[in-house]
Amino acid sequence: MDKDKRGYIRYLHNTLGKSISAIARELGIARQTVRRALNEQTNRAKNQRPSKLDPYKKEIKRLLEANPNITNVLILEKIRQLGYEGGRSILGDYLRKLRPKVRESYLPIETMPGEQAQVDWAYAGEIAVGEHKRKLYIFCMILSYSRHFYFEPTVSMKQDIFLACHINAFRFFGGVPKNIVYDNLKSVVLSRLGNDIHYNPSMLDFAAYYGFKLKVCNPRAPHEKGKVERIIAYITNNFMQKEEYHDFKHIRSEALLWLKNTACKRKHSTTGKVPIEEFEKKEKAFLLKLPQKAYDYAAPKVIHPQKDGLFRFDANRYSVP
Incomplete structure (x- = not known):
């Protein structure tokens, strides 16, 4: 019995003074059902004992x-x-x-041109790679001043891929931001106790090579990298929904086209300006210069053949040459 019907039964009995039998006949239900509805009210009243307060x-x-x-x-x-x-x-x-409920609010943090970028990963489902399905991830780096951004789909979040994505982003921008803000990713932070941060040595070496400073957010403070959070939502709700991508090669090629032809040329909802235009006019000149040679991020790994004589690498199997 729904709440409205129980309420009507109590109204007929308590307010209009009708008997249980009369209510049962009027509503076409059993008398026991009427009694049960009235007893529920009585039991609730008994349970509502006075509070000491x-x-x-x-x-x-x-x-x-x-x-x-x-x-x-x-x-x-x-x-x-x-x-x-x-x-x-x-x-x-x-x-x-x-007490009135107080919603946390944050002042928007704006930075000078070339001063800051924000980086993060996002899980984006699965994609075909050859005969296998692989987890799909989105790497994203956004320049905080102009909102110009770079992203690329990957099938791994390993350290070498993470560094390779940075290098691709730097090439796309034609320079390096002075500071890059991260969440507490294992690729960046191995451990943390308050403000005592143990950085990943390979990330420190990479940052030293390109001359930028590592900045990490406080735990449970996503607003400190809100720009990259919002741009990931934009990518997910637009590029990822645009069409069905056949395989990893297809989504990689489409990503760069969409980035250059659509995303970078849109008017930004917060600044009201076109990111690529702001970048070219006011930010690009303030980026750090790229070194002549890209960082060598390769991480050699020894792989032994299995009992069937095949090598297994990144979920694929290869025969011994």
């Missing part, structure tokens, strides 16, 4: 009106002086209902 609610409201920032602990202390013997949790539940 009830005599003190008027005083609590007065304290909040006098000082909206008064702490729960201080309120508890004051009502205990008046005789309250209940617990802290009852008071806390009641105060949560009284």
